[in-house]
Amino acid sequence: MAKFGLSQPLRRIEDPRLLKGGGRYTDDIALPGAAHGHVLRSPHAAARIRSVDTAAALRVPGVLAVITAKEWREEGLGEIPCIIPLKNRDGSERASTPRGALAEDRVRHVGDPVAFIVAETPKAAKDAAEAVVVDYEVLPSVTDLDAAHRPGAPPVWDHVPNNIAFDWEAGDRAKADALFAQAAHVTRLTVVNNRVVVASMEVRAAAAEYDAGEGKFTLYAGTQGSWLVKNLLAESVFRLPPEKFRVVTPDVGGGFGMKLYLYAEYALVCMAARRLGRPVKWTSERTEAFLSDTHGRDNITLGELALDKDGKFLALRTRNYANMGAYLSTFAPFIPTGAGTKVLASVYDFQAIHAHVLGVLTNTVPVDAYRGAGRPESNYLVERLIDTAARELGMDRIELRRRNMVPRSAMPYVTAIGQRYDSGDFAAVLDAALRKADWAGFPARRAESARRGRRRGIGLAYYLEATGGSPTERAEIRFAPDGMVEVLVGTQSTGQGHETAYAMLTSHELGIPIDRIRVVQGDSDVIPTGGGTGGARSLYSEGQAILATTATVIEKGKQAASEHLEAAVADIEFTPQGGRFSVVGTDRGVGILDLARIQRERAAKGEPATLLDAAEVAEIRAHTFPNGCHIAEVEVDPDTGLVGIARYIVVDDVGHAINPLIVRGQVHGGVAQGIGQAVHERTAYDPESGQLLSASFMDYALPRAEDLPDIEVELIEVPCETNPLGVKGAGEAGAVGSPPAVMNALVDALSDDGVRHLDMPATPEAVWKAIHGAKAA
């Protein structure tokens, strides 16, 4: 019997299926008789819709329906909502930006959905879209964050002055100001956190069917948790009881935050399926994905760091302008506020922090959570500020960090912004990273690069992230008639390998062989509730739910075993190793799978039985704080401005690593995305027309294999104190640490050229200009 413990690089259960082309992603689902939808999108960044004429489109062969905002309203359908309430500094509520699935009288970004055409084939629907005549009155638009909040900027929404959707603050302003007044030195830096396109390799898709008899919808879509989408469809769009919706999430080809939400197209396939009485399917094209998937980041932030004469941090003040796009997306206002600011202290000891955040509307695709969601932005600011301060003070950048790090002995530690860190050994992780990177040997490598005419730089970033998400999670364990043990979970894998991790955990607790465990996720009819996956929450929250459930299984098992073995419950013990219930001090016992089968058979015969099936909801009481140190070495070709990543080292404390293979994969992937953001990925809007210029993979540079280095990862496990597994979460960490590490290295590489700061993305053009411009100045 194969028995795997924890902390093993176990091969993933999901792999063989995916490797043989047997994955089942949303677009792979062929519902019999399905019609196909196509979304007609606005070609303008801002325009008034004078009229929409669908007559010609309806005459295209194969067309079944052309749906516009008029039909949406006639059916009494509601909003694609933003679900984050937020209070402004003056106590008023944030602005609202209501929208249905289709634009009614105004379009507000290129790509805004205007009509949904349904036909027998995708091609016919697309043909017909060209025959829809929309009369637009083009309006002035603004896509640039820095321009949008200035007086006189074109209004994205007429009722929102200066395009400021919210004006929010956190922390202690008075105390921070007082500390700034007595500071020996103040470092100020404005950084751009560039807008990125999430670009999961699987585009979004959706298919819906409607059972008229039951009045029930079934939606198949690649979500990060079926329940949020189900509840929003029910409550906000259709205003029907939730049980009228079943949302099924099949395999998902990457999410990174972007697939968390209810999108307009999901509501539209449901609506069309009900109207037409047959299944309706929609699959995005790639350029459509660029124009309709939520984007990430897009902040401009002023950071101010106050230090005393010894280089001790006193206070931190930030003023962050966060681009929200044309509509407030599902979680969007939370990202730069609650999510981002909670890690502003990072691993450092401050006496006060004050954060001021302004959410700005622009004529761009809505922005929402992207891997890290607010935390990468805060970490980037802090780590760039520290390097800049060190340079200004003539201090060593490592020494400056060391002097201000929270020591392990101070744990648990409450930060100046009110977060309680349970654990962490930041100094040890820093030292390990410096050793691994051979920091001391860098000058020789720099000299070697210089001999080849290259500028080499080294940079370090210490990051801290706070995981988040739903405060509860559910697990259920069922001993199925086919002999398999089903673990039903409320999280959703989009590639992380949850099936393997949860199976390992269940196997470890119950002594059931991995190959007898089947993880079930994503079907809202089978699993009543779930928190979904986001904020790197899955393992620590679902893990706690699984532990609670396995404990109940064992309790029930003891009861059943006492009946089966004819002994008192108190005399029954369970040994996870081998999964056996036995009578203390005897060799009498029964295996858990046999016991479950016996009880099930008794129940089937109508005999009294104690089934071992159980379900529990765990309350997730505390965030976790994964942290670590990234060190990047970059090499710049001064003639072309091309930046190469020469070495990349990560030392991470993600707490206990249940499957190190998966953790490494998560870190690699996150680092790749962070390097992409730092040096490759530029989302460009034309300032005049508001067109998205980088709307295909030909124009938007995702990092390729040749752009990326070997990423060396070492794990230092400082167990988390607030959950029994000791895990902290690894999904986002790589994307948090990498942008500042790379940019600190790049500024270091160009320091002799007089470069003090450079904004992301450091494309060859930007780097070349920085080198040559700084020289000219």
Added chain:
Amino acid sequence: MLAPPSPVTVEIIVNGTPRRACVEPRTTLVDFLREHLGLTGTHIGCEHGICGACSVLLEGEPVRACCLFALQVEGLSVTTVEGLAPARGELSRLQNAFCEAHALQCGYCTPGMLIACHDLLARNPRPSEEEIREAIGGNLCRCTGYQQIVDAVKLASGQEAAHG
């Protein structure tokens, strides 16, 4: 509005078996495989020739199935990811190495990656790290950061992948 041109019958040898379907002439090879033959292992990541998710072998050479019409390969032989394993229920050496080295996360780019790496190993049984990165340079992956894919190819070619 013009009615689409009338359907044509196309026959292609897919994974060793002649397969035939009646399709609109503008049907791409990838749509032919996915929609008409139900072979959904070949994916679409961009439909404009950039991401490599739709890669298949055409007469043994890797091609992008989104950039070819099914009609163009009439009578030729195509291998998809479904045809890479030596036998049902088994994995090829390369597929096994992908599993061993954790070279896939969401699995969406994986069929295209396997095709690219399969082709590389057929041409070059012991590729260097650089050669591997070059060979998969036309295949986008948003999940892995590529390193574990490089490791998998090394493993499949009998080379130690010594990575942290």
